[in-house]
Amino acid sequence: MKRLPPLPALHTFLVTAQHCNFTRAAQHLHITQGAVSRQIAGLEEQLGYPLFQRQARGLSLTREGQDWLPRVQQVFALIEQGVREVGARTATLQLKAPTCVMRWLLPRLMEWQALRPDVPVELTTTVQHGVDFRHEGFDAAVVYGSPPAQGSLVRKLFDEQLTPVCAPSLLQGGMPLERVEDLARHMLLHPSRDERDWRLWLQAAGAAFEPQGRRQHFETLDMAMAMASQGTGVAIGDWALIGDDLRSGRLCMPFALKVMTGKGYYLVCPSKSLPPGLGELLEWLQARASL
Structure with missing residues (x-):
């Protein structure tokens, strides 16, 4: 030859x-x-x-x-x-997301990497709910709040829907959770210090009491959900984010009421011209959010 x-x-x-x-x-x-x-x-x-x-x-x-x-x-x-x-x-896609969405997002990204190892994603978490593409070099971001004005491409994941959650064992204890007023006998777990989420849900539920009893505040939703799953008290959570916990039985919903806050979670990109693989990832995350 x-x-x-x-x-x-x-x-x-x-x-x-x-x-x-x-x-x-x-x-x-x-x-x-x-x-x-x-x-x-x-x-x-x-x-x-x-x-x-x-x-x-x-x-x-x-x-x-x-x-x-x-x-x-x-x-x-x-x-x-x-x-x-x-x-x-x-090329690794750079994605930013707030810590409050990690319970939903991280398992989906791990599933994505198993399906598409050729499109790796590097995730940066932050306590901030927004993104400034003018000063932050991310390919895309998940943002929480009102529909974002910044970004050439915006896709909605899901609306925020608040509902109380607790460990199944708490329902089997000596203090029942059959009526909204029964919450006054339990420790309320707050994912933020302003107690806004609990007050909003209680008002929508027509509660005849203010949450002035035993309560504990946390810096993140994850921490509040973790304490609730241990039977410590009743947390207020976003139904869209805790679906995995509900399906696995780690948490349960003592009440059927879910309250829309007017806020939501959005996928945002700085440009409509997407890096290779990013369009597929965004469509896949949207499809997972609709399940």
Whole structure:
């Protein structure tokens, strides 16, 4: 089997054929004119026929050189395409999300990585609910609140729906949770210090009491849900975010009422021109949110 020509020599041939001049080819390749001449001569010796006709005013391709040129151009075009496409597939997508959505988002991203290891995602979590793409280099973000004005592409995941949750064991204890007023006998777990979520739900439920009894505050929704799952008290949670906990039996809903707050969770991108794989990820997350 005949030995294949070396790739650097083929590249030198391609550049020389484009310029038809050893001097200009050497300038383009940042090597000496003598090095270009030697590489072409070595390639011609290996192939067994000349590729250029040396003339006083420059070079011209021989018939064999003319046959070689489109083939070599195709080879390097394929290499360039491969570098571009493979590099794009392995580029890691940068995603930002608030900690309050982690209970829902993290299991879905782990599932995504198992399905699509060729589209890796690096997740940055924050206590902030928004994103500023002018100063933050993320490909996309999950934001919480009202529909965001910033971002060229916005897709809704789900609305916030508040409902009390607790461990199933709490319902089997000595203090029942059959009426809204029964909450006054239990410790209320707050995912924030302003107690806004509990007050909103109690008002919608027509509660005849203010949450002035035993209560405990947490910095994140995750911490409040973790304490509720241990039977410590009753937490107020977002129904859309705790579906996995409800399905697994770690938590249960003592009341059927879910209160819409007018806020929600959104996928936001700084541009409608998406990096490879990001469009698929966004569509997949939206589909998972609708289940």
